[in-house]
Amino acid sequence: MLHLNLKFDLHRDVACDLLRKEASVCRVQEYSGAVDTRILNIERDGGILFSWKGATGTTRIGKYDPNTKQNKLLYTFDKQVCVSSCSLNKEETLLAVSLAQNTRGEECLKPISKCLTLLIEIHPISNTKVLKAVDCRVKVQFLNSDTDRRSVLESHLLLLTEDGYVDLYHVLLTRQEGYRVVMANPERLSRTVERIVEDFCWVQWDGHTQRLYCLTHNVTQDKFLMRCVQFYLNHNCETVLELPLELPANPFRTVKFVNLGFDHYHMERPEQELVKMEVLTNRTGSMFVCYSQPLRDNQNLIYTVVSVHKDCSKTFRASLGSEQSPQQKATQLHPLFIPIGYYILVYLQGYFLHCINTRQQEMLCHSLFFSGPDLHLDPQCQSANMTVLHAEEESSASLLDLASGRIYTPELSPAYLLQMLQSDTPSRCCSSKTDPQCLAALHCLLVYMGNDPTLELKIIEWLCDNVKAFESFDQIQEFILASLYRISYEKSFSLDKVLPYSSVFDKKEMPKCLLEVPGVLCTTELHIKPVFKGKSRSLQGFWSELQWNTERTKYLDAVPNPRYRTSHIQTDWDRLRSERRPSSHMNHMEENTKKVLSMVDTWCLDKKLVPLFQEEDHQQRALIGLTVDKLREHLSRHLPRLGKKKIDSLVVSYVAKLLELIRHMLESVWLKYKLGPHVLSLKQQGSPAEWSVFHFMFRILEATKGLCLPLPPGYHTLLAVFAVRCLPHHTFLQYIDQGILQLTETFVSRLMTDLDNSDANERLKFSILKRLPEPMEKTIYHMWDHPVSSASISRDYVRTLLEKHNKNKGFAFTGRDKPGFRPEFLPLTYLAKILSDIEEQALDPFEEQENVDARFVEETALKQTLVLLGFEEK
Numbered sequence: 001m002l003h004l005n006l007k008f009d010l011h012r013d014v015a016c017d018l019l020r021k022e023a024s025v026c027r028v029q030e031y032s033g034a035v036d037t038r039i040l041n042i043e044r045d046g047g048i049l050f051s052w053k054g055a056t057g058t059t060r061i062g063k064y065d066p067n068t069k070q071n072k073l074l075y076t077f078d079k080q081v082c083v084s085s086c087s088l089n090k091e092e093t094l095l096a097v098s099l100a101q102n103t104r105g106e107e108c109l110k111p112i113s114k115c116l117t118l119l120i121e122i123h124p125i126s127n128t129k130v131l132k133a134v135d136c137r138v139k140v141q142f143l144n145s146d147t148d149r150r151s152v153l154e155s156h157l158l159l160l161t162e163d164g165y166v167d168l169y170h171v172l173l174t175r176q177e178g179y180r181v182v183m184a185n186p187e188r189l190s191r192t193v194e195r196i197v198e199d200f201c202w203v204q205w206d207g208h209t210q211r212l213y214c215l216t217h218n219v220t221q222d223k224f225l226m227r228c229v230q231f232y233l234n235h236n237c238e239t240v241l242e243l244p245l246e247l248p249a250n251p252f253r254t255v256k257f258v259n260l261g262f263d264h265y266h267m268e269r270p271e272q273e274l275v276k277m278e279v280l281t282n283r284t285g286s287m288f289v290c291y292s293q294p295l296r297d298n299q300n301l302i303y304t305v306v307s308v309h310k311d312c313s314k315t316f317r318a319s320l321g322s323e324q325s326p327q328q329k330a331t332q333l334h335p336l337f338i339p340i341g342y343y344i345l346v347y348l349q350g351y352f353l354h355c356i357n358t359r360q361q362e363m364l365c366h367s368l369f370f371s372g373p374d375l376h377l378d379p380q381c382q383s384a385n386m387t388v389l390h391a392e393e394e395s396s397a398s399l400l401d402l403a404s405g406r407i408y409t410p411e412l413s414p415a416y417l418l419q420m421l422q423s424d425t426p427s428r429c430c431s432s433k434t435d436p437q438c439l440a441a442l443h444c445l446l447v448y449m450g451n452d453p454t455l456e457l458k459i460i461e462w463l464c465d466n467v468k469a470f471e472s473f474d475q476i477q478e479f480i481l482a483s484l485y486r487i488s489y490e491k492s493f494s495l496d497k498v499l500p501y502s503s504v505f506d507k508k509e510m511p512k513c514l515l516e517v518p519g520v521l522c523t524t525e526l527h528i529k530p531v532f533k534g535k536s537r538s539l540q541g542f543w544s545e546l547q548w549n550t551e552r553t554k555y556l557d558a559v560p561n562p563r564y565r566t567s568h569i570q571t572d573w574d575r576l577r578s579e580r581r582p583s584s585h586m587n588h589m590e591e592n593t594k595k596v597l598s599m600v601d602t603w604c605l606d607k608k609l610v611p612l613f614q615e616e617d618h619q620q621r622a623l624i625g626l627t628v629d630k631l632r633e634h635l636s637r638h639l640p641r642l643g644k645k646k647i648d649s650l651v652v653s654y655v656a657k658l659l660e661l662i663r664h665m666l667e668s669v670w671l672k673y674k675l676g677p678h679v680l681s682l683k684q685q686g687s688p689a690e691w692s693v694f695h696f697m698f699r700i701l702e703a704t705k706g707l708c709l710p711l712p713p714g715y716h717t718l719l720a721v722f723a724v725r726c727l728p729h730h731t732f733l734q735y736i737d738q739g740i741l742q743l744t745e746t747f748v749s750r751l752m753t754d755l756d757n758s759d760a761n762e763r764l765k766f767s768i769l770k771r772l773p774e775p776m777e778k779t780i781y782h783m784w785d786h787p788v789s790s791a792s793i794s795r796d797y798v799r800t801l802l803e804k805h806n807k808n809k810g811f812a813f814t815g816r817d818k819p820g821f822r823p824e825f826l827p828l829t830y831l832a833k834i835l836s837d838i839e840e841q842a843l844d845p846f847e848e849q850e851n852v853d854a855r856f857v858e859e860t861a862l863k864q865t866l867v868l869l870g871f872e873e874k
Contacts, residue, residue, distance in 0.1 A: 001353060001370055001416050002345070002377045007398060008048065010037055010405025014064055017071050018052055039405055040086040041261035042389065044144055044207040049074075049261075051083050061086060061095065075122055084115065084263040089142040089155040093123035093181040094171065096131075096140035096157055100265045117159065119171070119189075123181045129189060131169065136162035139260040143168075143231055144210055153181065156235045158196075158205075158212070162255045166197040166212065170235070196229060196237065201251075204258035204279055208391045209542065212237075213279045215245070222249075226279075226289065230543070238534040240543060243308060248293055251275035262387070262402060276334035280344065281392045284493045285309055285545025288344060288358065290337040301333055303346060305356060306528060309549035311557065313525040314361060320351050321372065338388055338410060340396045341448050345410070353377065354520060355412070357443070359489075359496050364522055365436035365514040366443055366502065392542070414449050417441040421462055435472045436517050442475065443502070446482040447489075456483075460668040464696045472511035476703040477503035480661060487657050492650060493545075497556050498564055498638050499654075503707060506567045526557065548641075556638065564634045566707040569626060573708055576622055589625030592652075596624050599656035600712075610666045610718070611680065613659075615746045617713035624710040628655050659712045662700060666718075669693050679725070680718075682754040686725035694722035701740075716742040724751065729764050736771055743768065745776055 015037045023030055037052040040061070048064040059077045064070075074088065075095055085098035099116045117132040117140060132138055143156040153173035160166050170192040174184040183189070197203075202215035210231040217224050228241040251274050257263075258278060277291035287308040295301060301320055306313040320333070338345040346354040353375055355368035389398040389407070399408045420441045442459075449455055463476055481500045488495050500506075504514055532547050556562035579586060600613060632651045635642065642650070673689035686694065697719050704711055720741050723732055735741040748768060755761040866872040 001368075001375070001413055002347070002410055003413050004399065004408035004410050006406060007409050008064075008066070008407035010039060010050070013069065014048075014050055014062075014071055014405075015052075018062075022054065037405065038083075038264050039262055039400070039402065040083055041141075042207075043088060043142075045090070047088070049086050049088060051086070053080060059083065061097070063088065063092075075120055075125060082265045084137065084265050085139045085261045087140045087142045087157070087261070089157075090145045091123075091155070091181070093121065093173065094142070094155050094157075094183075095120045095122050096142065098138045098140055100137075100263070119157070119169075119183070121182050123179075126180070126182060127186060129183065129186045131159065131189070132161075134161065134163075137255075137257075137263070137266060138162070139257050141205055141207070141260060143235060144207070144233075160203055160205075160257065160260060164199050164201065164255055165195060166200070166203070166214070168194040168196050168235075168237070170194070197227070200255070202256045202258070202277055203260070204277075205260050206279075206281070206390075206392065207259070208393060209281065211281075215277070224251075240532065240534050241308075242531045242533060243289065243306070244529060245289065245291075245306070247275060247291065251277075251291075251294075259390070262400075264402075273334060276337075278337050278388065278390075280337065280339045280390055281542070282339075282342070283392050283542060283545075285542060285549045286342075286358070287546055288339075290344065290346075292334050295333050301335065301348060301351070303335060305344060305358075307358065307361065308528065308530050309546055309553065310361070311526065311528055311530075311550055311553045312361070313528050315523050315525070316346070316354065316356075317521045318346075318348075318352050318354060318369075319371070319519050320348075336386055336388055336399075338397055338399065339390060340410060340412060343412070343444075343448065351375075352519065355440075355444070357440070359447075360443075360501055363504070363514060364517040364520065365439050365504070367517075368437065368440045368444065369517050369520050371519050412444065412448070414445060414452070414455055417445050418455075418458060418462070421445075421459075421466075435470055435511070435513050438470065439473055439478065439502075439504075439514065442478055443482050446479060447486045450483060450486045457668055460665055461672060463665075464669045464672065464692065469699070472514050473502075473504050474703050474706065476699055477707055479665075480658065480703065480709070481707075483661055484654060484658055488650060488654055491653070492642065492646070494552065494639055494642060495635075495650070497553070498562055498635060500564055500566055505563065506565055506707065552639075559638070562638055564631060566627075566709055569630045570708045572630065573623060573626055576626055577619070586622070589622055589629065592625035592628035593621045595652045596628060596656045596659070597713075599652060600659050609670050610663060612663050612666070612712040612714040612718065615714050615717060615744070617716065617744065619742070620710050620713050620715070623708075624655060624659070627710055628652060631655070655710070658709060662704075662715070663712055665700065666693075666697065669696055680721055682721065682724055682751055684725065686722065690722060691726045694719070694726045697722060698740075714746075717744045717747045720744065720747040721750075724764075729760065729767075732764075733767050733771075736768075743772060743776075748772065748776070 015035055018035045018037065019030075022035065035052040035054075037050055039048060039050050041049045043049065046066045048066070049061065050064065051059055051061050054060050054076065057080055059079070059081045060073060061075045061083065063072045063074055065072065074092075082100040083097055084100040085096075087096045088094070097118050097120065099118065101114050113133045114135040115132070115138045116130065117134075117138045119129040119131050121127045139158075139160040141158045141160070143158065145155060153175065155171045155173065157169040157171060158166060159169065169189065171189065172184040172192075173181050175181055197212070197214045197216075200214040200216050204213040205211075206213070212229040212231070214227050214229065215224055216227065224245045224247045226243045226245055227239050228243075229237050230240045231237045253274065256273075256277070274294045275291055277289070280288045280290060289306040289308065290303065292301065292303040299320055300317045302315060302317050304313060304315045333348055333351070335346045335348040338347060340355075342357070342359045344356045344358055346352075346356065352369065352371040354370075357367045360366045385401060385403045387400040387402060389400055391397070396409060396411065399410055400406070401408070421438055445455065445459060459479065463479060466475065469475060481503055485495075485499055485501050488499055504510065530550060532543075532550075561568075576586075576589070597613065628651055631654065632647060635647045635651065636644070639647070670693070673693060675689065675693065678684070679686075679690055679693075697715075701711070701715075701719060720743065723735060723741055727735070732741070736743060751768065752765060755765070757765075863872070
């Protein structure tokens with residue numbers, strides 16, 4: 001399920017190079033000593049700071065550049081020391097280090113203190129300034145400097161201590177001899193110190209965004225408050241966010257440092273770490289605070305994900321199972337919180353993997369949960385010493401295995417998710433285990449991984465092969481809505497809570513199996529009350545997006561039905577279909593439809609594999625226009641910030657992509673079964689491949705009808721063609737009577753002309769003619785070469801001519817059974833003259849009608865005239 005791709009290997013990328021260099025220094029062919037390389041820190045530019053033991057027994061610090069793949073020596077100590085923290089400024093002129101007291105019986109630092117913090121000039125190597133010598137751990141971290149400000153050389157250094165305070169040092173630099181960069185007035189450095197935070201018990205640094213997250217505890221009120229301090233390019237800083245958190249008592253026995261380098265000389269034992277906490281952000285304006293709680297009953301692990309931008313907090317209780325060793329039961333278990341895209345993976349080695357869908361957290365069934373035998377992970381994931389490396393601008397975090405010095409990029413396996421879908425055959429019995437997992441896997445494939453055309457094709461093939469639908473959801477409906485959601489969300493991040501995401505929300509009663517996921521329980525708390533402070537109210541970028549998302553969520557949570565539901569337009573659709581006369585409303589719908597179809601026509605013009613969008617389908621055109629109108633109205637109501645032009649573009653694109661998506665589905669199965677133009681002929685019976693395509697099209701029809709979504713014009717004609725080829729005639733007529741199949745004028749015209757007048761075909765044609773509406777019936781009669789259709793044409797022809805003559809000359813015919821009837825003999829020549837005169841003024845109904853027997857029509861017209869005059873009976 002989770003694969004790790006190797007991104008950096010300390011042995012491959014660093015140690016091997018160091019061995020060659022040490023061999024060169026020692027003038028030997030191969031250096032056999034141990035270099036003991038260790039990763040110290042990862043700077044904002046991706047550079048990896050590391051230390052190693054040289055051939056002379058001294059400790060050296062170097063930097064690995066991921067862009068050039070080169071290693072660079074930064075500084076060499078004159079003896080072996082224990083580097084617990086290290087940071088390099090952007091210009092690579094200053095190196096800050098914290099040296100821990102030697103605890104392995106080797107030479108101790110003098111004066112003896114637990115930690116000695118130094119600031120070293122390395123361009124070139126010259127002066128060293130002692131910043132602190134204290135009996136607590138100290139972390140060092142340079143801020144990102146503004147490279148455009150060349151007038152003043154300066155660097156800014158954070159010192160974070162185990163005593164719970166953060167100091168900011170402003171280091172002025174000067175250039176000597178044209179190239180030497182040294183500290184200006186190093187003796188006055190202590191006077192530039194600025195106290196940033198005090199009394200924190202947990203702190204996290206985000207070097208990519210230059211943010212510091214600190215957790216403080218108000219003892220009198222017994223409340224925890226997380227603060228976010230934002231550093232700007234001018235190195236001013238301010239608290240921009242405060243968030244109250246509900247944590248257990250005494251969550252941290254010692255101050256906890258996160259993302260502040262790697263201390264190989266102070267490793268907390270798992271039983272000492274009661275709570276594991278981490279802040280995750282995304283550039284789209286989302287923020288999560290994730291923390292686990294102390295293990296109490298050894299049966300369940302409790303962890304919380306606070307979604308600041310969604311103004312809610314979700315607490316999960318995951319089952320650990322009963323098969324635990326005594327050693328496992330005595331150990332505090334802490335999961336890893338790994339952001340991958342919009343998923344947060346909660347991974348506890350050997351127990352479970354919970355892939356939380358942070359975009360759609362309303363229901364557990366949209367998140368994946370694996371435990372026990374279902375936990376198929378990369379063997380590299382089994383390391384117990386993994387650290388999450390998170391960068392806001394990157395879609396996924398990285399994982400660092402400190403023991404091996406390797407950095408991995410984790411990714412979810414689409415092959416495994418596809419295997420899940422293919423192995424779980426849908427049944428009419430709702431499965432509490434299978435259905436939620438398949439629904440979550442399908443959404444992960446479609447929304448998170450859906451930009452891969454090959455993967456999308458495999459999903460369509462699965463939909464086509466999977467004949468039965470799941471009891472709790474319709475997989476074709478999920479495919480349509482999830483795909484449209486992904487495409488629309490890429491155009492505007494604001495649509496995640498207003499566009500339809502899943503068909504399960506349209507159900508009158510939610511299936512029970514989707515409300516519960518075996519192995520994990522969830523409770524939700526609304527209104528977490530984040531407080532935005534300072535300049536964040538007027539900032540652009542992340543903070544403005546976060547604030548906008550938070551305010552938008554509060555509004556949408558307060559209004560009823562913020563998410564658009566396609567089925568809600570059913571009443572309007574029924575009303576629109578009942579309208580017989582053109583109206584301004586109908587004209588408005590037609591204008592909407594023209595906009596949509598103009599967009600569809602600009603896509604894939606070379607793809608004419610499936611004959612869609614090639615005819616007028618007035619009913620579907622009306623539904624397309626109505627869908628555009630209702631969706632535009634919904635977005636305008638809930639997202640007025642987007643503006644009328646943007647909303648109109650999003651809505652038209654959404655409906656156009658819906659039609660294109662259905663065409664893409666048909667084209668995919670068309671290619672899958674290698675269908676050719678011959679399948680459009682009505683003269684042959686359908687093959688098994690055509691039956692499969694017909695069944696798939698029928699399921700698409702059911703899915704769209706259930707959601708009240710429009711179909712591409714021509715879809716009903718194509719479906720009827722497959723139906724008449726694949727179904728027995730009596731079954732075909734039953735489908736028409738039940739409203740499943742629609743008789744379009746294009747289909748009936750082809751049926752009348754393509755099929756011969758055999759007994760079976762004649763009965764089928766008569767049956768269809770009886771089911772046609774009157775306007776279509778008159779048109780179709782002209783296309784069928786048959787005595788009955790010719791008789792009908794001639795009756796209508798004579799009736800039209802004589803009625804017109806009656807209006808012009810006042811000539812009236814009365815029935816024989818009416819009082820006052822006086823039969824009058826009209827010579828045949830006189831009758832022929834009247835008909836000839838009228839015919840010259842009338843349009844010829846048989847013009848360009850090659851299938852009409854003119855001789856027969858003339859005889860029938862004469863016979864019908866005698867009947868109307870009362871000289872003969874029918």
